[in-house]
Amino acid sequence: MEHVPGRSINLAMSVRGRTGLRAAGVETQIVERHGIAMRGRMIHAPDGTSRSMPYNREGKCIYSVGRRFVNEVLLSRAEEFPNVTLHFNHKLESCDLERGGMTFTKTVTGEKVTAEADLMIGCDGAFSNVRKHMLKRPHFNYKQEYIPHGYMELCIPATPDGEFAMPPNYLHIWPRGHYMMIALPNQDKSWTVTLFMPFNIFHTLTTPEILIDFFQCSPYHVGSKSLILGDAAHAMVPFYGQGMNCGMEDCVVLDEMLDLCGDDLAMALPAYSSKRNKDAEAIVDLAMYNYVEMRDLVNSPLFLLRKKLDDFLSVILPGRWQPLYSMVTFSRRPYSSCIADKAWQDKVIGQACRVMGVACGAVMAVAGMQAGLKLRVHGDDELGTSAHQVEIE
Numbered sequence: 001m002e003h004v005p006g007r008s009i010n011l012a013m014s015v016r017g018r019t020g021l022r023a024a025g026v027e028t029q030i031v032e033r034h035g036i037a038m039r040g041r042m043i044h045a046p047d048g049t050s051r052s053m054p055y056n057r058e059g060k061c062i063y064s065v066g067r068r069f070v071n072e073v074l075l076s077r078a079e080e081f082p083n084v085t086l087h088f089n090h091k092l093e094s095c096d097l098e099r100g101g102m103t104f105t106k107t108v109t110g111e112k113v114t115a116e117a118d119l120m121i122g123c124d125g126a127f128s129n130v131r132k133h134m135l136k137r138p139h140f141n142y143k144q145e146y147i148p149h150g151y152m153e154l155c156i157p158a159t160p161d162g163e164f165a166m167p168p169n170y171l172h173i174w175p176r177g178h179y180m181m182i183a184l185p186n187q188d189k190s191w192t193v194t195l196f197m198p199f200n201i202f203h204t205l206t207t208p209e210i211l212i213d214f215f216q217c218s219p220y221h222v223g224s225k226s227l228i229l230g231d232a233a234h235a236m237v238p239f240y241g242q243g244m245n246c247g248m249e250d251c252v253v254l255d256e257m258l259d260l261c262g263d264d265l266a267m268a269l270p271a272y273s274s275k276r277n278k279d280a281e282a283i284v285d286l287a288m289y290n291y292v293e294m295r296d297l298v299n300s301p302l303f304l305l306r307k308k309l310d311d312f313l314s315v316i317l318p319g320r321w322q323p324l325y326s327m328v329t330f331s332r333r334p335y336s337s338c339i340a341d342k343a344w345q346d347k348v349i350g351q352a353c354r355v356m357g358v359a360c361g362a363v364m365a366v367a368g369m370q371a372g373l374k375l376r377v378h379g380d381d382e383l384g385t386s387a388h389q390v391e392i393e
């Protein structure tokens with residue numbers, strides 16, 4: 001899924017909007033030719049199952065239409081009238097409600113322009129400037145209430161074979177109690193997905209990894225009334241000695257989430273599940289890995305060499321190189337980061353070994369040439385083995 005900046009790409013068009021479009025003579029163009037019918041809701045449950053819910057027994061439907069397309073068609077329609085002139089990039093600064101006088105700033109040049117009208121209609125949106133002027137007058141009631149929820153728009157692209165990734169004739173909904181996600185289909189077979197959520201939960205999604213985890217996480221809570229911690233949530237084999245440690249850290253993380261969400265359980269529990277899930281899964285995997293390490297790897301010379309190298313690197317690179325066991329046992333680095341760091345360390349050491357191998361090979365080749373040595377290799381093919389003998393003449 002990709003994040004799409006800006007306001008929603010598509011809109012659900014129903015009978016009232018269609019009536020307006022019909023009056024303007026563009027209903028067929030917008031709804032019938034361009035719109036995608038959504039005959040019901042498709043509800044996606046947390047366990048991955050989905051069920052459809054028709055809007056109407058008679059088969060009536062709503063349509064997904066592109067916001068930009070609707071704007072463009074309506075503007076083109078308006079331009080067809082000889083008495084209509086369109087002025088773009090003019091910001092209304094002030095107006096005289098009784099006289100119909102207006103002052104604009106041209107947003108491109110900064111120039112101020114004035115105009116007068118027989119009728120001034122303020123269609124300047126939720127933060128209307130015209131409304132602000134009206135509010136200065138008596139008898140205008142006004143109430144504004146900000147809800148602690150925001151939204152983020154995302155996109156599910158078409159499949160590689162150019163098809164919709166989900167059944168198209170639905171408004172898809174992922175209801176999750178205090179937040180939800182919806183998806184409307186687009187003409188190009190993509191989906192515009194909108195995630196509506198309390199800001200506090202948005203604020204916990206600080207990295208792409210946490211966001212992915214938020215979508216994938218298996219929750220440890222149900223609603224705002226129940227939660228599992230410790231072994232109830234993530235029982236593991238005992239070989240890392242982390243079961244109780246991890247359970248205690250669960251409490252610390254829960255406390256952090258409660259602080260972040262102002263003690264609102266409905267927000268803190270999903271935030272906790274989302275944050276903790278990948279780390280709990282990581283320590284479950286690490287505990288099993290440590291079983292292999294304890295029963296087998298500790299005898300391996302390569303493992304022991306690696307351990308010595310780890311210790312050496314942690315001395316010469318303090319704070320930058322920490323062996324896995326230390327990260328898990330002596331730090332509060334998230335368990336999932338410990339695994340990621342170990343993978344990075346393995347890669348660095350692997351590359352260093354390759355570079356050293358090539359360098360040693362080159363040095364030996366140069367030394368061999370200088371000594372005038374010839375290498376002859378015999379294969380023991382008759383015996384069917386791959387053993388080779390190297391003779392130095």
Ligand SMILES: Cc1cc2nc3c(=O)[nH]c(=O)nc-3n(C[C@H](O)[C@H](O)[C@H](O)COP(=O)(O)OP(=O)(O)OC[C@H]3O[C@@H](n4cnc5c(N)ncnc54)[C@H](O)[C@@H]3O)c2cc1C
Nearest residue numbers: 008010011012013090091092093123124125126129151194
């Ligand atoms: C995420 C989201 C999804 C939505 N989905 C739907 C849906 O599915 N179906 C539906 O019916 N509705 C939907 N809506 C609501 C819908 O978008 C609005 O109700 C609709 O756009 C309002 O239209 P409007 O013309 O009144 O205001 P706006 O669309 O806000 O247009 C106002 C215009 O005035 C301009 N303007 C503002 N201030 C000034 C100024 N000082 N000077 C000059 N120009 C100015 C703005 O630039 C803008 O062009 C949704 C809204 C959101 C946020």
